[in-house]
Amino acid sequence: MKSGIRCVSLLFGLLSAVGAFAAAPDPIPERLAIEHVTVLPMSNEGTVLSDMTVLIQDGRIVSIAPASTTRAPRGMKRIDGRGKWLMPGLTDMHVHLGNVRMMRLFLRMPDLQQSALRTEDLFTPFLANGVVRIMDMQSMSETIGQRVEVDAGRMLGPHIVAAAMIDGQKPLWPVGMTRVAVTPDDGRQAVRDASAEGYDAIKVYSRLSFETFSAIVDEARRLKLPVVGHIPERGSGRTKDFFQPGFTMVAHAEEFAQRAAQPSVAAIPQYVDMMKQNGAWLTATLSLDERLLEQTKDPQSLHSRQEIRVLPPLMRDMVLNQNPYVAAASPQRIEFLTQVVEFNRELVRAFVAAGIPVVAGTDAQVPGVVPGFSMHDELAALTRAGMSNRQALEAATRRPCEWLNLSAECGTVEVGKLADLILLDADPLADIGNSRRIAAVILGGRYLPRAMLDRRVAALAARR
Numbered sequence: 001m002k003s004g005i006r007c008v009s010l011l012f013g014l015l016s017a018v019g020a021f022a023a024a025p026d027p028i029p030e031r032l033a034i035e036h037v038t039v040l041p042m043s044n045e046g047t048v049l050s051d052m053t054v055l056i057q058d059g060r061i062v063s064i065a066p067a068s069t070t071r072a073p074r075g076m077k078r079i080d081g082r083g084k085w086l087m088p089g090l091t092d093m094h095v096h097l098g099n100v101r102m103m104r105l106f107l108r109m110p111d112l113q114q115s116a117l118r119t120e121d122l123f124t125p126f127l128a129n130g131v132v133r134i135m136d137m138q139s140m141s142e143t144i145g146q147r148v149e150v151d152a153g154r155m156l157g158p159h160i161v162a163a164a165m166i167d168g169q170k171p172l173w174p175v176g177m178t179r180v181a182v183t184p185d186d187g188r189q190a191v192r193d194a195s196a197e198g199y200d201a202i203k204v205y206s207r208l209s210f211e212t213f214s215a216i217v218d219e220a221r222r223l224k225l226p227v228v229g230h231i232p233e234r235g236s237g238r239t240k241d242f243f244q245p246g247f248t249m250v251a252h253a254e255e256f257a258q259r260a261a262q263p264s265v266a267a268i269p270q271y272v273d274m275m276k277q278n279g280a281w282l283t284a285t286l287s288l289d290e291r292l293l294e295q296t297k298d299p300q301s302l303h304s305r306q307e308i309r310v311l312p313p314l315m316r317d318m319v320l321n322q323n324p325y326v327a328a329a330s331p332q333r334i335e336f337l338t339q340v341v342e343f344n345r346e347l348v349r350a351f352v353a354a355g356i357p358v359v360a361g362t363d364a365q366v367p368g369v370v371p372g373f374s375m376h377d378e379l380a381a382l383t384r385a386g387m388s389n390r391q392a393l394e395a396a397t398r399r400p401c402e403w404l405n406l407s408a409e410c411g412t413v414e415v416g417k418l419a420d421l422i423l424l425d426a427d428p429l430a431d432i433g434n435s436r437r438i439a440a441v442i443l444g445g446r447y448l449p450r451a452m453l454d455r456r457v458a459a460l461a462a463r464r
Contacts, residue, residue, distance in 0.1 A: 029059040029419070029445025033072030037081025039064060040429065041413040042088050042397045046390065048429070054086060056419040059445035064415055077447065084439055085427050087393070088413055089132030089420040091400035092375050093283045094251060094361025097134065097160065098122055099142035103314060105174040116314050119146055121460055122371070123157035125310050128453040129372030130422035130438050133400070133410065135161040135361070137203050137228070137251065138177055144198050156443065159420070161201065161404060163228060164194035166216055168207035178205065184215035191219040200404075203251070204229035214244060221246030226403070228283070234258045239271070243278040249403065250275075251361070252285045253344040262336075263343035271347065272354045281403055282351055283361035284395075286344050286381035291368045292325050293337040299326045307373040309461040319367045349386035358382070359403060360396035376436045389432045419445045 032055070039049040053070040055063040063070065072078050099119070104112045126134060136143050139162035147160040165178040166187065172178075179194070181187035191202055202220045204213055204227060213232055220227045228249040231242050239259050250256070256271050257263035275282070295302050302308060302320055311319060351358055360382065362374035375396065382392040401411030409418050421442040426434035441448040 030056070030447050031073075031076045032056040032079060032419075032442070032445065032447055033076040034079045034081045034086060034423070035070075035072065036067045037079075037084050037086045037423070038427070039413050040085055040087040040393075042394055043412045043414065044398075052081075054081075054413070056442065056445050059419055061413065061415050061417055061419050064413065079423070079440075079447070081423070083425070085424040085434075086413060086421055087424065087428070088397040088411055089422050089441065089443070090130050090375050090396045090435075091133040091135070091360070091411075092126070092131050092362055092364060092371075092378075092396075093135045093359045093400050093403075094137050094285055094363050095134045095371060096138050096363070096365040097136040097143060097146065098312075098315065098365060099140065099146070101142060102138075102140060102177055105176050107318070112314075117312055119149070120155060120157070121312050121463075123150075123155070124453075124456045124460055125307075125370060125372035126158045127156065127372070127441055127443065127448065128438075128457050129375055130435070130441050131158055131372050131375050132420040132422075132441070132443055133159040133161070135163060135201070135228075135400075135404075137163050137363075138165050138173070139163055139199060140177065141197070153444075156446070156448075158443075159410075162199045163201040163203040164190075164197075164199040165203040165205055165229075166190045166194075166208065167205035168209055168212060168232070171207060172205065181208065181212050181216065184211050187212040187216040188219040191216055191223060191225065195223045195225055199225070201226045201228055203227075204232070204247070206230045206232055206234060208232045210238075210241060213242060217244050217246040231255045231259070235261055240274050243274045243280060245278070247278065247280060249281040249283060249359075251283050252288070252363070253282060253347050254285070254289055254340050256347055257340045257343040263339045265343060265346050268347055268350045272350055272356065275351065275356045276354060281357040281359060281399075282348070283359050284344070284348050284378070284382060284385070285361050285363050286341075286348065286385060287374055287377040288363040288366060288369055289337060289341050289344060290381060291374075291377070292366075293334070293341055295323065295368045296325055296329045296337060297334055299323070299329070302326075302368060305368075305370075307370040308368075310373075310457055311370060312460075313464060315365070323367045325367060345385040348382065352385075352387055352391065357399055357403070358387070358395055359399045360392070376433075379432050379435055383432050389429050392432055393428055393435070419443075 034054045039052045053067040143162045149155040150157040167178045169182045179190045181190045364371040379392045398411040423440040425437040428434040
């Protein structure tokens, strides 16, 4: 991860940030004492710490000690943690964080007003669901501006990891949402540009040629930028050649499902070998295809899902009334998605058994995949694919911070780390569904109780 961005990109990002300057400054981090709480550190040791007091100051954890021997210093805000569980905040390793320019391009609405999307409205569902860090997989200059606002404390939102997307000739997404590289030289220059502009990672996409893909991965490795993304040449059967040093994470389980015309469970052992030999990780996005199958089979299911109400009106209308996945519904499409869902579960089960690291990501903002809420769908999906509850929680806490090279800052509950935490009313190790039972979120030492989060979510749902 890079520690900073250059002055030119900082200025451009700030000027481009969507609604950033409309947000009021956030409260300073509080001095907190969470007393008599059960701590789930999510460390390698797998320890559970009972009846602890956790002290937080200046946005970091300063003490974790038995409650019987710890007194909260005078002036600390005391939180009764009896009957509650404290664990690291969640990381969604695959999201698409919107902005007005993105929607103008995607919807082909050049006259869309700047007020159509407010950045704080995009952040609220993440925070309300305990998602404190996101990896944006289609980052633009506006994303850099959003990241600056969060990091400076001027807006309450999750930490943002910004990945610049690069696609090939006839890109699947509009230019501006993606960069285009037709030749290897184009690819290397696109990586150099992304590095200079302050992006944290490179996302490779489906229409890159093999030669350009290879040049991108090589240049990114030279510049110490991690590469994540799709495996190009879908349906061609060519897979192993793409696993090169520097291509360190595949963005979806479904990437392997689409290597041939039909998903092939018989090919999974080969994929296991490719991943292990390259040291690559997987972002599963299992719940993505489950949601796509659900809404393709039954479009009315979208109208019964309450979380869709929290989307900004522009996005809500797109999901309910202009949904491209509903428009493309057919018996053949339903059958294909059914096969993909089944394949994905078998793939993840095999990867976990082989020791290949799997992290949680949702592809949030794909129509029907609601930010924040989808993370808990993903945790449940990972357990259905054979992960234990602990493994699923690690996939959304410790593991992402390891891949991001941020283990010193996040991913576990340890002294010295950022106080980005969630306080739960029930034990998620006993039932993964308890990850939804959030009593409070602690973001950089700011205490966000359930009542506050609920008010923010209700305000979103009421917006028309």
